[in-house]
Amino acid sequence: MKNILIAGGTGLIGQQLGRLLPEQGYSVRLLTRTPRSPGEYLWNPASGTLDPAALEGVDAIINLAGAGIADKRWTVARKKELIESRVQSALVLAKYLAEAKKRPEVYISASAVGFYGNSGEAEMQETDAPADDSFMVQCCSAWENAADQVAALGIRIVKFRIGIVLAKEGGALREVIKPLYFGLGAYFGDGRAWWPWVHRDDVCRAFVHAFERVEMSGVYNLVAPHPVRGKALVQSTARAMRRPAVYLPAPAFVLRLLLGEMSAVVLNSNRVSAQKLLDTDFVFRFPQLDPALHAIFARP
Numbered sequence: 001m002k003n004i005l006i007a008g009g010t011g012l013i014g015q016q017l018g019r020l021l022p023e024q025g026y027s028v029r030l031l032t033r034t035p036r037s038p039g040e041y042l043w044n045p046a047s048g049t050l051d052p053a054a055l056e057g058v059d060a061i062i063n064l065a066g067a068g069i070a071d072k073r074w075t076v077a078r079k080k081e082l083i084e085s086r087v088q089s090a091l092v093l094a095k096y097l098a099e100a101k102k103r104p105e106v107y108i109s110a111s112a113v114g115f116y117g118n119s120g121e122a123e124m125q126e127t128d129a130p131a132d133d134s135f136m137v138q139c140c141s142a143w144e145n146a147a148d149q150v151a152a153l154g155i156r157i158v159k160f161r162i163g164i165v166l167a168k169e170g171g172a173l174r175e176v177i178k179p180l181y182f183g184l185g186a187y188f189g190d191g192r193a194w195w196p197w198v199h200r201d202d203v204c205r206a207f208v209h210a211f212e213r214v215e216m217s218g219v220y221n222l223v224a225p226h227p228v229r230g231k232a233l234v235q236s237t238a239r240a241m242r243r244p245a246v247y248l249p250a251p252a253f254v255l256r257l258l259l260g261e262m263s264a265v266v267l268n269s270n271r272v273s274a275q276k277l278l279d280t281d282f283v284f285r286f287p288q289l290d291p292a293l294h295a296i297f298a299r300p
Helices: 012-023 076-099 135-151 171-180 200-212 230-241 252-267 289-296
Strands: 003-007 027-032 040-044 060-063 106-112 156-162 164-166 184-188 197-199 218-222 246-250
Touching (some): 012 027, 060 076, 076 135, 106 135, 135 156, 135 252, 156 200, 164 200, 164 289, 184 230, 184 252, 197 200, 230 246, 230 289
Parallel strands (some): 003 027, 003 060, 027 040, 106 156, 156 218, 164 197, 184 246
16 A cells, blocks of 8 residues: 655645545555644644654655645735745655655645736746746745755655635635625626636545656646636636626725735736646546536535
8 A cells, every 4th residue: 555645634635635545545644733643743844843754654745735825914924934834844854855764756746826926818838937026926936946855855756836726615715605695796806817726626636646647747737727717717606506696896906905915816817727737648527617616516
């Protein structure tokens, strides 16, 4: 049985991976600051500590660790925390992997489409440079560069630039849902920004695919092959929920006033290509938005 170690296993993606991987015959270990159960191991990226037993016999590491991008307003201190929480996790793993007797076959690192900045109508591929030098560009660049410390050990590296993950339990979709319960379909700005969405199940399946496909290495966009504009996503969500709604914009200037620099998370436009991942024979279970949302909101 293959052993997979997950760092950041308590988030939206990590929890689903923890359910999916055992179903597919993998043994799962978790790195956590508060281990309570078998298979959980202590680590603290901020202090640079990790229980070396967590790495014994591990075949793959999936690093999802990092403070929530949209959890708090982006003060100077918060932006420092967002970057350091991502960089430090990779550096701690690299430090202990350098000392390990046996190293894993692959290290899979999360990143985000925020790497591209506000790229507008351009279809962005993995080789394209960012459109600006905004905070998300800086954060994602530092995130990806930290993973190179693991690559220097001779371990195969896959970096996924993940889009807007759709799951009703959290993330952007949870914020879209809230006003729909009151009959209001609120979209951001003029609603024309491209939203590079992806169903959470496809994110988890892509991580497994990257582990199993030994020829995969480097950066891959992890987005569904058919992005939509922001207003269309809100309208599709209302249909999937069977909620009639009046559609109104949340004006860009109001969002900038309320959220400050963090407004970029919902106002930026990213039309991102999934072709490189498709070329590895990965098959999306949910390539189109409407079926993805209907699956998410299907009644038991």
